[in-house]
Amino acid sequence: MPSDMPGVKPRTLFEKVWDAHVVEAETAETPAILYVDLHLVHEVTSPQAFALLRAQGLPVRRPERTLATVDHAIPTDSATWRAGLVRMPEAARAQIRTLGDNCADADIELLGINSSRRGIVHVIGPEQGATQPGMTIVCGDSHTTTHGAFGALAFGIGTTEVGHVLATQCLLQRRPRTLNVILDGRLPEGVTAKDAVLAVIGTIGVDGGTGFVIEFSGSAVRAMDMDQRMTLCNMAIEAGARSGMVAPDDTTFEYLAGRPKAPKGKAWDEAVARWRQLATDPGATYDAEVRLDVSRLEPQITWGTDPGMVTPVTGSIPEAPAGSPAARAVDYMGMAPESCMQGQPVDVVFIGSCTNSRLTDLRDAARVLEGRKVAQGVRMLVVPGSQATKRKAEAEGLHRIFEAAGAEWHESGCSLCIAMNGDRARPGEVVVSTSNRNFEGRQGTGARTLLASPLTAAAAAVAGVVTDPRPYLNSHRRIA
Amino acid sequence: MEPFKTLKSRTVVLAQPNIDTDQIIPARYLTTTRRDGLGAGLFADRRFDGDGRPRPDFPLNRPEVADCEILLAGHNFGCGSSREHAPWALLDYGFRAVISTGIADIFRSNALRNGLLPVVVSETQWNTLAGFEGEQIEIDLEASTVTAPSGERMAFEVEPFGRFCLLNGTDPLGFLRSREDRITAFEESGPWRR
Numbered sequence: 001m002p003s004d005m006p007g008v009k010p011r012t013l014f015e016k017v018w019d020a021h022v023v024e025a026e027t028a029e030t031p032a033i034l035y036v037d038l039h040l041v042h043e044v045t046s047p048q049a050f051a052l053l054r055a056q057g058l059p060v061r062r063p064e065r066t067l068a069t070v071d072h073a074i075p076t077d078s079a080t081w082r083a084g085l086v087r088m089p090e091a092a093r094a095q096i097r098t099l100g101d102n103c104a105d106a107d108i109e110l111l112g113i114n115s116s117r118r119g120i121v122h123v124i125g126p127e128q129g130a131t132q133p134g135m136t137i138v139c140g141d142s143h144t145t146t147h148g149a150f151g152a153l154a155f156g157i158g159t160t161e162v163g164h165v166l167a168t169q170c171l172l173q174r175r176p177r178t179l180n181v182i183l184d185g186r187l188p189e190g191v192t193a194k195d196a197v198l199a200v201i202g203t204i205g206v207d208g209g210t211g212f213v214i215e216f217s218g219s220a221v222r223a224m225d226m227d228q229r230m231t232l233c234n235m236a237i238e239a240g241a242r243s244g245m246v247a248p249d250d251t252t253f254e255y256l257a258g259r260p261k262a263p264k265g266k267a268w269d270e271a272v273a274r275w276r277q278l279a280t281d282p283g284a285t286y287d288a289e290v291r292l293d294v295s296r297l298e299p300q301i302t303w304g305t306d307p308g309m310v311t312p313v314t315g316s317i318p319e320a321p322a323g324s325p326a327a328r329a330v331d332y333m334g335m336a337p338e339s340c341m342q343g344q345p346v347d348v349v350f351i352g353s354c355t356n357s358r359l360t361d362l363r364d365a366a367r368v369l370e371g372r373k374v375a376q377g378v379r380m381l382v383v384p385g386s387q388a389t390k391r392k393a394e395a396e397g398l399h400r401i402f403e404a405a406g407a408e409w410h411e412s413g414c415s416l417c418i419a420m421n422g423d424r425a426r427p428g429e430v431v432v433s434t435s436n437r438n439f440e441g442r443q444g445t446g447a448r449t450l451l452a453s454p455l456t457a458a459a460a461a462v463a464g465v466v467t468d469p470r471p472y473l474n475s476h477r478r479i480a
Numbered sequence: 481m482e483p484f485k486t487l488k489s490r491t492v493v494l495a496q497p498n499i500d501t502d503q504i505i506p507a508r509y510l511t512t513t514r515r516d517g518l519g520a521g522l523f524a525d526r527r528f529d530g531d532g533r534p535r536p537d538f539p540l541n542r543p544e545v546a547d548c549e550i551l552l553a554g555h556n557f558g559c560g561s562s563r564e565h566a567p568w569a570l571l572d573y574g575f576r577a578v579i580s581t582g583i584a585d586i587f588r589s590n591a592l593r594n595g596l597l598p599v600v601v602s603e604t605q606w607n608t609l610a611g612f613e614g615e616q617i618e619i620d621l622e623a624s625t626v627t628a629p630s631g632e633r634m635a636f637e638v639e640p641f642g643r644f645c646l647l648n649g650t651d652p653l654g655f656l657r658s659r660e661d662r663i664t665a666f667e668e669s670g671p672w673r674r
Contacts, residue, residue, distance in 0.1 A: 023666040047513035091511035142562040158564035158590035207556040420507040439502040441525045
C-alpha cells in the first residue's frame with residue numbers, strides 16, 4: 001500500500017490490517033463485518049459452537065482457514081501418558097473426542113492428541129508458520145493476542161462468535177481505538193519481556209487497555225526476539241486490551257522463513273514485500289500513548305490477585321488500606337502486609353503456559369537451574385508449549401538439566417496455567433508461575449499465584465523462596 | 481434468544497472490582513460440551529467453602545437475594561478469560577442483567593450474544609444504586625434507562641446492534657448470513673480466493 005503518496009493519510013499497523021479485512025464498513029446501527037484469515041480452535045470453547053452449526057444445518061465455510069489442536073484439558077504428566085491416558089477424566093476424554101469428531105466431519109486440520117505437532121494453540125500457530133503478518137486471527141481463547149507479535153490483528157472471542165466464524169468466516173466488530181505503548185531503552189541483563197509487560201500492566205492497570213488495541217513499539221521491542229514479543233502481546237489482554245501488536249521486521253521474517261505453513265519460493269518473497277508495508281507510517285496517530293523506559297527495570301513479580309498488583313522482586317507489598325481490594329488480595333495471598341517479596345516461601349514453581357513455554361523460556365530456566373537443585377519441599381513443573389518445543393529442548397539437553405535439578409519434565413499443554421487437566425496446586429500453596437493470571441483459585445481452589453519470568457521462577461525454585469534471579473545468572477554459561 | 485425489553489428486579493451487590501471470569505466460573509466447570517447447567521458452578525469458590533458448604537458472608541448466599549435478576553458488580557467486571565461459560569452460568573443461575581462502572585470487552589460481547597444485558601453507569605450512579613441494595617429497580621432497554629427506587633432515571637448506552645438484537649430476540653448470525661454475497665465477493669477480490 002503506497003502510504004507515502006501525497007494525499008494518503010498515514011496509518012498505524014492496526015489500521016492497515018483492519019482496513020484490509022473490512023467486508024462491510026461499520027455504521028451507527030451495525031458493526032463492521034470483519035473477515036477472519038485464520039481461526040484457531042481447541043477442545044474447550046468449540047463444542048457448543050459446532051453444535052450450533054449442526055442445529056442450524058450450516059457447514060463450516062472455510063475449513064482450510066481453520067486449525068485445531070488439543071491443549072487445555074489434555075494431561076501433561078508423563079506417568080499418565082506412560083499409562084496410556086487411562087487416568088484421563090471422562091469429561092476431558094469427551095471434549096477431545098468431540099473435537100476429533102467435529103474436525104473430521106468438517107474436514108478441519110486437527111493437530112490431535114497423537115500429533116507430534118500438537119501443543120498450546122498460541123505456541124503452535126507461530127511454530128507451524130500459520131500465524132503470519134497482516135492476518136486477522138481469532139480463537140475462543142483470550143490469549144489469542146499472542147499472535148499480534150507477528151503484526152497480525154489477533155484476539156479472543158466467545159463460543160457464539162466461534163460459531164459465527166465457523167459459519168461465515170466473519171465477525172461483527174466495532175473498531176477499537178489504538179494505544180501506542182513505547183518501550184524505550186535496552187532491557188538489562190536478567191530482565192525479560194515478561195518483566196516489561198508486567199510493568200506495563202502495573203502502570204496502566206488491568207483495565208487500562210479496555211477498548212484499545214495496543215501497539216508495542218520502541219527500541220526495546222525492536223531488540224526483542226519473537227518469543228519475547230509473543231510474551232509481550234500475550235499479556236495485552238491482562239490490561240484489558242482487545243489485542244497487542246508488534247510491527248513485523250527482519251526478526252519476524254527470519255522466524256517464519258521455512259516454517260511448514262509459511263509461503264515458499266516466489267510466494268515468500270512477495271509475502272515479505274507485502275509485510276514490509278505493514279509498519280505504522282511516519283505521522284500516523286494513535287488515540288493514546290504510554291512511554292516506559294525499561295533500561296533500569298528490575299525483575300517483576302506479582303503480590304496480589306490480578307496482574308496489575310506487581311512490584312520489583314526487590315520491593316515489598318504496598319500499603320493496603322483496610323477494606324481495599326489490595327487488602328483483600330494480601331489476605332487471600334496469606335502474606336504479611338507490607339512485607340518484602342524476597343524471602344516469601346514457595347511451594348510450587350511452574351514454567352509453562354502460552355506466555356512463557358517456548359524454547360528461549362526453557363533455556364532461561366535451564367540457565368538458572370544448571371548445576372543446581374530445586375529446594376527441598378518445592379515441586380517444580382516444566383511444561384513445554386508444544387511437542388516440537390519439547391523435542392528441541394531435549395535435543396539441547398535441557399530436560400537433563402531440569403531432571404538433574406529435581407524438576408518434573410512434562411508433555412506439552414496448558415497445564416497449571418488453567419489447572420483443568422489434573423495439574424493443580426493445593427489450597428494455600430504458593431506457586432511462582434510463568435503464566436499470565438494470578439486470579440483467586442486460577443491454579444487450583446485456594447492456590448496463591450505469583451507471576452514472574454522464567455528466570456525469576458527458576459531462581460525461586462532453587463532458593464525455595466522468592467528471590468532476585470540476577471545473582472543466579474553469572475556463574476553459569478548462557479545456553480546459546 | 482429471548483427478547484429483552486424491560487426488567488424489574490431487586491439487586492444483589494458484589495462491590496469488589498476486577499471480578500474475573502475464573503471467579504465467575506472456575507475452570508474445572510469448563511470440562512463440558514454443553515452450555516446448560518452451569519449455574520451450579522457460578523462463583524463456586526466464593527459461594528462454597530472447601531467442604532462444599534455455603535459461605536454465609538458471600539452476598540449470593542443470603543436467602544433474601546434468591547430471586548434477584550440484577551447483579552450490581554464492581555468495576556471491570558468479567559475481565560480475564562474469554563469463556564462464554566461466564567454469562568451462561570450467570571443466566572442459568574437466574575441473572576438477566578449486570579450493572580457496573582466498567583465491563584470487560586469480551587465478557588460484554590459474550591453477554592450481549594446470550595441475552596444477559598451489560599449496563600455501564602457512572603461511579604456516582606453506581607453508588608446511588610448500591611444504596612438501594614435489595615430494593616427493586618427497573619431497566620428499560622428500549623429507553624436505555626435504569627430507574628432507581630427513588631425515581632432517579634439514569635441513561636446508559638449499549639452498542640446499537642447488540643441492543644437491536646436483544647430487543648427483538650434477533651440472532652446476529654442471521655444478519656451475518658444475510659451478507660453472504662458480500663462475503664463471497666470479498667473473498668474473490670483478493671488473497672482470500674479458494
